[in-house]
Amino acid sequence: MLKLTRKLEYALIALRHMQDKGDTFISAKEIADMYLIPQELLAKTLQQMVKLNYIKAAQGPHGGYRVRKGLTEISMTQFMEDLEGPIGIVDCNINAECIQLENCNIRLPIKKINSNIRAIFNEIRVGDITS
């Protein structure tokens, strides 16, 4: 209940590691080995972040990834939702297709809690975790 995904954890670990290394390109393998993360899985996550323009990739030997400037300013809400889709502690906050809906007697208070949680992640920037 209320868990972050591993993908997100791996992404943050990788970002922090890359950030520590400055401008040099770091391979997925290096990170996977260091933090005991399944390499293929990490690689896919890094590729996703390339598409999101969070990081830059370089192919070929001595290739790898490095963090783009500005990433650290992005809110965790955006980061998480870019990687994993919308945050919602219950489904009706996301897709509104709930058989209870009309009858639901806890909808409003739950909605409020949901926005409290979003607020937490809005106030945290990726850089707060990775640097």
Place this chain on the structure above:
Amino acid sequence: MLKLTRKLEYALIALRHMQDKGDTFISAKEIADMYLIPQELLAKTLQQMVKLNYIKAAQGPHGGYRVRKGLTEISMTQFMEDLEGPIGIVDCNINAECIQLENCNIRLPIKKINSNIRAIFNEIRVGDITS
């Protein structure tokens, strides 16, 4: 990601319904029918809450459940953890058995976020949702 379980939703819906009905005993069936919740699943959840002394059960015809006084004062953290176990956005906040552990470079900031989330639920009482 970051979802509440259905069990918790069902529990809260049921509690609110029972609270609306005051001191009379309400059957699992009545609630299940009204909110389109699988009856067996709801029943199990209600039974769990009986054991936790959150509600009182009465057997036999016209039996059912009613809310115990004082439940509304309990924090959502306690309520959720009683029903579903410890809140932890990552596993190492719960069982500490993580192969990364020593190397993990994001442990502290994640831990902080976790306590922020707990804080939200600490400040909410069950009664804030069910009444």
Place this chain on the structure above:
DNA sequence: TTAAATACGACTATTTAAGTCGGGTATAAC
């Protein structure tokens, strides 16, 4: 040309959550 790396989609496995079933007990009403 080779080796090291990313790119990408399909696939499989694992875990967790969700839901079902069967048999038991209590009790009110008749």
Place this chain on the structure above:
DNA sequence: GTTATACCCGACTTAAATAGTCGTATTTAA
């Protein structure tokens, strides 16, 4: 005391989401 209604409880099954793997292609430095 029989019946019907409802709680009690554990075992089981199913479904969904997450996690991880594999194969093949492409890029590029040495």
